[in-house]
Amino acid sequence: MAEQSHDPWQSAMDHAVAVARKAGEMVRAALQVQDKCSPVQTKTSAVDLVTETDQEVERLIIQSVKSKFPSHSVVRRALCAHYCPTWIIDPIDGTTNFSFVVEGTRLWACASGFAVNQQVEWGVVYSAIEDKMYTARRGRGAFCNGRPLQVSPQTGQRESPYRCPTDSSLRKVLSLPVHGVRGAGSAALNMCAVAAGFVEVYYETGIHVWDVAAASVIVTEAGGVLFDTTGEGAVDLMSRTIVAANNKPSPRESSSSWTPAVQDNNI
């Protein structure tokens, strides 16, 4: 079918939802087959774990986008330098959880973001194990399985059973006496947890644009904010660092205001 002209971004997003379901089914089925979960050697595999299933899902998405939206680009490594409508895909976000079938395999997702002129227009993140489809279109809200998402209203430190971490890099970057810390993987789903109001902050360094592009718009459309790890600047999705939060405390508040869900794998 040819590209729709009335609202091309919407039809691309609808297509992304359908492809994400298919991709999710593919990944779930692959969990039963050892070879499909095992890391394969790639040029970048020393730093970026890739399985045969990542590659199969990537091919599925690329082929389906190319046949339905021939003018769109599909990339994993650029936000979008020019106007060109670009899909930024992460076939499996959370490949480590998927590959090692650790407890918490639910923490992987199929993610697609769509950028035009360096602006993310929509994002789709599908957690197949939970059958949760997170979607957001810029200016039109964020949803999980069609239900609107809203970030947590929390502004003060929340009671939590988890101990404050001793991780100095985390303290240095956020300068917060944090109280609860989780680091279970899948950047996209951690950001969706912020959007859904389950946690107040997600932070990571060493992250890639394809890990965060889709969920970035889900966070902002749920009322959240994105900023860099200095806490000062706007986020640059190519910068490999990100903070996604329910709000941005003023410097005076920042000594006691959040309960972060933190991931700090790469410092």
Ligand SMILES: O=P(O)(O)O[C@H]1[C@H](O)[C@@H](O)[C@H](O)[C@@H](O)[C@@H]1O
């Ligand atoms: O599973 P991938 O797509 O490699 O994404 C992971 C990323 O590479 C890591 O840096 C993060 O810590 C994970 O949360 C991502 O899910």
Ligand SMILES: [Mg+2]
């Ligand atoms: Mg990823």
